[in-house]
Amino acid sequence: MRIVPISAFNDNYIWLIAPDHTAQARIQHARGVLIVDPGDAAPVLAELRRHHLTPLGVLITHHHYDHTGGIRPLLKAYDFPVYGPARCNTPALSHPVREGDILSLGAGIQLHVLETPGHTHDHVVYHGGGALFSGDTLFAGGCGRLTEGSAAELYASLQRIARLPDDTRVYCAHEYTLANLRFAMQVEPDNQALRGRLDRTRRQREKGQCTLPSTLREEKLTNPFLRCHLPAVHAAAEAYAGRALDSPEAVFAVIRYWKDRA
16 A cells, blocks of 8 residues: 555644555556545545546544545545444444454455544544554554543553554554654653654654654554553653552553643
């Protein structure tokens, strides 16, 4: 797969997925593309028309409008299936997906569905071909807010994602990396891998570059929400909470609370 970001709103990324048959292939050479979380139709339509592309389908991770608001305008211009969580209340959804589903989407693209509640009750992620489309569950350097679900749900969802291969490339839905890593430094100021990543990310953002994808290996080394089982993160959470914490799940709940107020 070749995966290309389209910027939307202030910090959203809409992802285009196209077949990549050679190392030199460009998205312009692919007639059909998949679209992940099109919150805004305008930049997607511009990209499709500029490169003479046709949507093969849309993948939704959850129901929030900044991930779904562009679907109806796109359907007015093109005919395509819309895949999304069975619990999603988006009227345009035509192909509900559930835990364990495998989507064969043409041109050799196959994606597996994981249900990952926490940010919302209906959230799913898609993984395959070495890529993870994580929506608002896992961010580069962070994780989603608890808008509907519980800390226990989101922690369990992140643990499931963490069991995917370390070289999995993470394509999340927002450019939050710099802010997330700045917070992570409050949690682990002595983490040298984190310090190096923060420096690289600052340079990228100064140039206006996208900081994605990351990899799960990088997230496990620098993302505090995937490191709640480690002594340094546990100690930082206890210091912030002012009390003893008896489990990584309890550490996660404190870190998420801390981030919300940072």
